[in-house]
Amino acid sequence: MPMTPTEDPGAEDFARLADPFRRELTAHCYRMLGSVHDAEDLVQETYLRAWRAYDRFEGRSSLRAWLHRIATRVCLTALEGRARRPMPTGLGGPGDPDEGPVRRHETPWLEPAPDALVEAGEDDPAAVVLSRESIRLAFVAALQHLPPRQQAVLILRDVLGWRAAEVAETVGVSTAAVNSLLQRARDRIATAAPREEDVTGPSTAEQRDLLDRYMAAFEAKDVAAIVALFTDDAIWEMPPFLTWYAGRDAIARHLARVCPARPGDLRLLRISANGQPGVAQYLRDPAAGVFRPFNLQVLTLTPAGRIGHCATFLDTRLFAIFDLPQTLPARSR
CATH class of the missing domain: 1.10.1740.10 (RNA polymerase sigma factor, region 2, helix turn helix motif)
Known part of the structure; x- marks a missing residue:
């Protein structure tokens, strides 16, 4: 406020x-x-x-x-x-859907951010691009693995473009220390953050069509149609569960065996988070005859027009942050 x-x-x-x-x-x-x-x-x-x-x-x-x-x-x-806020992919290797139930882990997890709260205004196109890249989910997740001073130095120097002397005064170290911290931060984040050419998504019209097909496939619980929109090596993670999956086959088996929705049990709304497209999923409550918050998904699109990463956030308290309704009415037949 x-x-x-x-x-x-x-x-x-x-x-x-x-x-x-x-x-x-x-x-x-x-x-x-x-x-x-x-x-x-x-x-x-x-x-x-x-x-x-x-x-x-x-x-x-x-x-x-x-x-x-x-x-x-x-x-x-x-x-x-x-404690820092990681994503499941930062804490261990991928799981196997055949090995049993997914493992829940009660740790403070990274949260998605609505574009309306964190993206630069549209009056400066260059600032919008820089803002969008610097709030991407993978970049923010990579930042969480840096010590606080390295994190601050990297953001002030590489995102805000401050001079080393300004950063030194802010962080409380020497200019030489700033340069050292910055190099270590860049080295560490280079192995975690995605390359720009791997995440630059399709045009707005193509993106809209992809999301339309994705939403329709989920509402129909058509697993084959869902995973056809993913890359072969796509990642699916879902905090607060520690288990995550790599590859279309593993994602398909997870959706077929674990996802509680049947055809017609989900309704989806578009969202925009971390400079990326996404959806809010609502699950049918048969007793009340309405759809209630189920999860938020932030999608990373590839230049080829496929989904390379899906971060599924199951904390339904996030719906309020995104100014989303707490119920959706059942569709009239």
């Missing part, structure tokens, strides 16, 4: 000048924390600290940079002693 102006003219001035940066600050905190819930809390803390210190803001840097500096320090403090 935006800052509430008070009778203090300075507070009104601060709110007017600072509120336009809320979305990019939310994206910044989300990259570091891996949680939209945590990011929104830390942005509120950032604004509170900035408001209290606004009378001492000397203008040596832009207000935007000053706010990002405060947000970075708030995030670094929040990360002290806190």
Whole structure:
């Protein structure tokens, strides 16, 4: 929620000048924390600290940079002693659908982020592209494996484009240490983050057609039609379950044997998360005669117009973050 102006003219001035940066600050905190819930809390803390210190803001840097500096320090403090938010693929090898039930693991998992909260405004096309790439689910997941200072340095240097001296002042290390931290971070993330040429998706029209076919296949519970839209080496993961699958055959066996829906039991809505297309799935509640939240899926599309990765999030509390309805009516026959 935006800052509430008070009778203090300075507070009104601060709110007017600072509120336009809320979305990019939310994206910044989300990259570091891996949680939209945590990011929104830390942005509120950032604004509170900035408001209290606004009378001492000397203008040596832009207000935007000053706010990002405060947000970075708030995030670094929040990360002290806190478990990072991984994805299942970051914790072990793929599973086999024939080996029994999937394993649930109660750890704080990476959360998807609605584009409406974290993507740059459309007035700057270059900023939109950079914003989209820097909030991709795989990139944010890779960031979670970095120590906090490496993470902050990488984001400030490679995403925000700060000079090494500015980063050093913010993080509290020397310029030489910044360069060392940055190199280590780049080396570590290069093995985890996808290459841009592997994830640049099809055009909007092709993407829409692919999603239409994907949604229709799921609502019909046509497993063959679903997996035909995946690449041969596609990945399927589903926090909070530790088990994940690699390859179309494994995904097909999982959907056929574990997915509780029968034909007509699912309804799907489009979503946009982490600069990527996705769907919200609703499962039929026979007793109530409505469809209730089941999962959110964030899809990674390949240049060939196939799905290379499906992250299925089974935490239905995320529906509220995406401003999705809590029920959908049954379709009239």
